[in-house]
Structure formats: structure tokens, C-alpha cells
Amino acid sequence: MDQENVRATLTVAAPAAGVFAVLADPTTHSAIDGTGWIQESADQAPLTEVGQIFRMNMYHANHPNGDYQVANKVQVLDPPHAIGWLTGQEKDDGQLEFGGWIWRYDLVPLGPSETEVTLTYDWSAVPQSIREYIQFPPFDPEHLTNSLRHLAELVSGR
Structure with a gap:
């Protein structure tokens, strides 16, 4: 684990x-999630462009509300090599606010039927004001490996 990211x-x-294709489909993210926090996608449209916003309904026992929703903004979209998004929330005034952490998947074809997938969670852009109440990473790094295993199972079932 690096100081500002895990992979x-x-x-x-x-x-x-x-x-x-599985990663670009927000409806699959709850099945992929290694933390168990994602409940379901609030948006069904595939991820097709940088800047696209998609929302996820979440649950975490330590969150002040338990149930909550995140807004994700696609930052990287290079099919079929890379996809990544910033996670944030919608404020009371309807404006989106992003915390500075990004989820990114990098895909390297190893042949016609194998792909090396690297999942990176990077919090290097998180401001100090957020670091004061959220410890990073906010999960055991093993959750990334769990997510990749779930992804592999989901892809093989298609």
C-alpha cells in the first residue's frame, strides 16, 4: 500500500x-463491490463519456444516515483500456461536490481471452478538511481484491 493509494x-x-463492458455498466457495480456498501445503481445508462454523472445508492453502518447516495463523475474513459470515476455527493443546493478520491480500473489484454485488471483507489487529492473525519482508505485494502474476484465471476457468467 502506498501512502495515498491502494491497488x-x-x-x-x-x-x-x-x-x-461490465465496468461501464453501473447496474453491475453492486455485484462487483468488495465492501458491500453499494446497494444498487440509481442510474441505468452505460458509462460512455468523460464528465458523465452516475449515482449509486449506498449503505454503511458508520455513515450518519446509514443509507445514502453518492454521485460519481467519470474521469477516465478509454475503452477497453481504462475507466475511472471520482466519488462525491449532491449538496442541499443541488450542486455536486467531490471528495478527491478516485476509483480506476486499468485493463491490459494478455491475449484474446485473458485480461490483467488493476483496480486502484487513490485519495491523494482529498483535502485536509475531509481527512479530519474520514480515515483513508476507509476500508481494508483486501476489499479491492474482493472486487476483482467479483468482477471475474461476473464476467465469466456473461
């Missing part, structure tokens, strides 16, 4: 385009 890598028995 995990797994070889998935599927072509990169198939892996990317």
Missing part, C-alpha cells in the same frame, strides 16, 4: 472488451 491486480479469463 490490486487480477487476471480475468475474459477479453478486455467484455471486462470493460
Whole structure:
């Protein structure tokens, strides 16, 4: 684990385009999630462009509300090589506010039916004001490996 990010890598028995298609479908994210926090996607549209916003309904026992919603903004979209998003929330005035952490998947084809997938959670841009009440990473780094295993299972079932 680096000071400002954690990552995990797994070889998935599927072509990169198939892996990317699953990652670009927000409705699959609850099945992929290694933390169990994502309940369901509030948006059904596939991720197709940088700047696109998609929301997820979440649950975490330590969150002040328990149930909450995050707004994600696509930052990286390079099919079938990379996809990533910033996570934030909608404020009371309707404006989106992002905390500075990003989820990113990098895909490297290892042949026609295998892909090396690296999942990185990077919090290097999180301001001090947020670090005062959230410890980073806010989960055990093993959750990244769990997410990649879930992704592999989901892709192989398609």
C-alpha cells in the first residue's frame, strides 16, 4: 500500500472488451463491490463519456444516515483500456461536490481471452478538511481484491 493509494491486480479469463463492458455498466457495480456498501445503481445508462454523472445508492453502518447516495463523475474513459470515476455527493443546493478520491480500473489484454485488471483507489487529492473525519482508505485494502474476484465471476457468467 502506498501512502495515498491502494491497488490490486487480477487476471480475468475474459477479453478486455467484455471486462470493460461490465465496468461501464453501473447496474453491475453492486455485484462487483468488495465492501458491500453499494446497494444498487440509481442510474441505468452505460458509462460512455468523460464528465458523465452516475449515482449509486449506498449503505454503511458508520455513515450518519446509514443509507445514502453518492454521485460519481467519470474521469477516465478509454475503452477497453481504462475507466475511472471520482466519488462525491449532491449538496442541499443541488450542486455536486467531490471528495478527491478516485476509483480506476486499468485493463491490459494478455491475449484474446485473458485480461490483467488493476483496480486502484487513490485519495491523494482529498483535502485536509475531509481527512479530519474520514480515515483513508476507509476500508481494508483486501476489499479491492474482493472486487476483482467479483468482477471475474461476473464476467465469466456473461
